[in-house]
Amino acid sequence: MLTAFTGTQIREAERPLLERGLGAELMARAAHGLYRSLVAEVRRVRGGLYGARVAAVVGKGNNGGDALFALAELAARGVRTTAVLASGAAHPEGLAAFEAAGGRVEPSLGEADVVVDAVLGTGASGDYRAPFPRPGGLVVACDLPSGVDADSGTASREVWRADVTVTFGALKTGLLAGRGRALAGRVEVIDIGLAEFLPVPDVYVLEAEDVSAVLPEPHDDWQKYTRGVLGVVAGSDEYPGAAVLTTAAALATGVGMVRHVAPESVRHAVLAAHPEVVASGSAEGRVQAWAVGPGIGDDAAQQRAFDVALNSGLPLAIDASALNRIPGPALDGRAVITPHAGELARILSRLGLDVERSEVEERPVRWARLAAERLGATVLLKGPATVCAAPDGTACIQAVAHPYLATAGSGDTLTGIVGALLATTSKVRPVHVAAAAAMVHGRAGRIAAEGGPFGAGQLAAAVRKAILAFQGRVPEVPLGAAVDPLLADQ
Template sequence: MNHAYTVTAVRSAERPLLDSGQGDALMRRAAWGLAVVVLLELRSRGPVVGSTVAALVGTGNNGGDALWALAFLRRRGVDAVAVPSGDRMHEVGLDALRRAGGRVAERVPENTALLIDGVLGTGARGGWEPPRVPEGVAVVVACDLPSGVDADTGHVAGGVILADVTVTFGALKTGLAVGAGAHAAGRVELVDIGLGPYLGEPDVLTLEREDVLAVYAPPAWDDHKYSRGVLGVCAGSEQYPGAAVLVCSSAIATGLGMVQYAGPRRAADLVLAAHPEVVAGTGVEGKAQAWVVGPGLGSDDDARRRLAEVIDVCVDGGLPLVLDASALDLVGLKDLGRLRDAGCEVVLTPHQGELLRLADRLVPDLAEGFAELAKADPVTAARRTAEALAVVVLLKGSTTVCAAPGGRTLVQNEGGAELATAGTGDCLAGLVGSALARTSHGGPASTVEKAAAAAWLHGTAGTVAAEAGPFGASSLPSAVRHALTGR
């Protein structure tokens, strides 16, 4: 599990070291880590000696890190060039570069093999217009974070220099893990400069493969179908029967013990044609240990009746519930209150538009400025909604944000634009439901961690499916198996 921190937390962690006179040592430590990553990038592409590395150098400590890195690189035979972006540069770093034999130029040389972005640091906010990067530059390495990215939110207000690699110092910043910031950062390399003992609690977390495999664990030798998890699915309608198939298919692909489907005959026939092992009926009776309701449900009186039936059975049994798609527009505050009082864990899975409608309808206190907040800072938007409604919010987008009441938040960036197609959200709902239904598996993972595990699996399966050929949501379930097993 990876941890990311706000700028405030990182600066607080630096303070004891700075107060003890270690400021120069911290900069050189960071710069050496940056230089090592640059050397590895150069070596992967050809000779190091004689290659040109240029750095766009800002006026602050970020520029100082870049200058020291150039000085280290120059001593290894690199033509090291500093290109100032302001009217001054870090004096000690500039002196180190000159003593090493580096040089200063007005613009990036056309023969530059690798460009270091050292213009703006973690304190930068607002729009910025980046300089032109010459076409011949093969690699861009960002110093701490790409210039133009808000280090706390990942928001890009103006221009940004897209990085192939970002070398960040001391701790991963939240803005490198969310939205446009995560996209601009490329591969992120963390350089340890000794902040660990002072960092405290992270702002957001990110699951890795081993965390996800702990949630979707294979069966034990003595398992039976009920101990492996039973998921109830209330999805699909006469108008949208395919949603039921996608939810059930993705849940089955994770290795659940049983999927129970409750829905109209047309949808049930499609589900059974695809998966005869599904237990199908028109009602919600059965042994489900968690429920998914909403995909393809519609908005008519029948949809309301079906949602109410699922809520009743969850309240009676204290069962976890995933509310997705149509259910997000139908559920009321009274429903959520009943579920909360019964001890039911509830996960809402909106995309941004659904989140705005949900907040406007159920949390009017959030309405003013909420649309702008959701766009610029989805982590805070998801957190506020989760806290106000006392539920876990899985906010879908280029970064999936999973926020629990109390503020614990996980973000996942697996997958890409291939998932922006009809039906993929139905598959995600099935994966979330599967994670919640695994009452005897998955170790100590909390509900928000299970939601994040589903987001990881969904994104990873999307990448697998897209690599195999033309992509559609129906190709996701088989890719889920591959993502879990590697086969």
């Protein structure tokens, strides 16, 4: 499991070392790590170092100093290095080393193979205006793209989008959430010796082995009931397809039985697609968990079935129309709700908070945590990066999805996955179940996208392949850097 920290936490972790007079050593480690990453990028775009050009836009603080020391190392390798001083001043020792190595200070950016963005670091706040338009070539951000808030991922409008972000000490929350994720590009983490001083992480990122630990392992003594039975309240005469998609995803995830509740016409559609489903018009029968909400609309009978599921005391995944019937802070930690940003804004408004969708999108971790605390439920906030927050503040961010997952019915599939995992995993925290489900859903989207654009009807087969991949029974699909950050320790 990967861990990420706020910029505030990183600065606090640095404090003991700075008080010991080790600031120069910390900067040297950061600068050398940036230098190594720049060497790799220059070689990738040019094939070699000699004669290459690397430029940097540097601020007057330590962030700019890191870049100047890194460029000094590059200059010693025959790279032509230039720097633009964004505020007319620079870190004195860094600038001296840069110029001594042959680097030149210029008034503006010229042509370069790689441009380093090193104006602002983790301590910056407020609006930021880049001194120049983003160059057309490859941009490497030093620690984080200037103007991105390391704590939240909020960003000024003019922030340069980085192709690579080389961050120091530990992964930052702001590189995973909000606009920061999209602006960071591929993320590389440079160890500068802070590990023993880091506090409890701000957020977590599940890796493949963590997902594998959540998925049920086949046992010889299984039978359909011990394998897990999921109750599904989904579909209505108006939205029958939601029931087909939700049950398909649950079956693909691996439950022993699906009990489906819906009007007769919807049950016929589900049984035509999945004859193994046990379908009826009432929420009766033995289940281990519920998945409720997709496509139920305003159907009165389905609303009553939701109430039965809610009052059952069992774990449940709540989505779509059922989100409008959440009873407030009475879910006792057993529910996973799966809103998108607009739905979460409406939920928060019902809780007395005046929140717009844009605010949720800007600070997803903050609002997911607040909703989880107020509701007593795990919040799985859907978006480019999925944020899963527990009532106690534990949060996971998963960003492995493919953009093609932005399609009608994709959320119904996710609800089926969440419900199935709740039915089959009794000893895993709901927040980790939710994060694992987001990983399975995202990986399925990646698999389905191998054939080009897809609709949600193609996801169930991809879910089955994703499950097999996480269980190590087939090769994994490589994670593309264009879709999710590559988190690589140097």
